[in-house]
Amino acid sequence: ILNVEQSPQSLHVQEGDSTNFTCSFPSSNFYALHWYRWETAKSPEALFVMTLNGDEKKKGRISATLNTKEGYSYLYIKGSQPEDSATYLCAFKDGNKLVFGAGTILRVKS
């Protein structure tokens, strides 16, 4: 059974803090890793699709890195804002399907 693990399970930070969390996945047969942002009562929204070892992608204050050899990706948020509060999901591409992690719940207090 393919496991995609995310840590921590949840995170509470103050507005302005920078934060990061981890996604671990199998290091063999790597195709792609996806990051999604999922706000309560909304649908998951794509952040990044990462395919190459050493990839680094950035969207505003959010960035992600990828290490396919050791099987992990980090998501970083610089200067967290209350509107960043959401669940952040990573998903590993296994053949034709995505296998999702359980997510990291981020709460940013103002």
Place this chain on the structure above:
Amino acid sequence: DTAVSQTPKYLVTQMGNDKSIKCEQNLGHDTMYWYKQDSKKFLKIMFSYNNKELIINETVPNRFSPKSPDKAHLNLHINSLELGDSAVYFCASSQVLAGGTTDTQYFGPGTRLTVL
């Protein structure tokens, strides 16, 4: 303009009934998916269709039957509903890129099914 839409948003029904959830995407994508968000909040793939052809069929009871009348629609029909079917069901779509890799998936708003 909603990219991936699902109807209904909420569905409350009795055990034993048959119900359908509809999904439509206007993104021109050729691949569509159904996911179930389980009790632990995991998103788990159920089915995927590419150009109306079934390509993923995970271990899902036979009571669940997807139907794709065209590549913009993927409906989910559930027979003889059970209490354990209560969950949020998400539809998604994506475009297969050159080389056969799949691009980002775009999700619908979800359908919350409650079986009483």
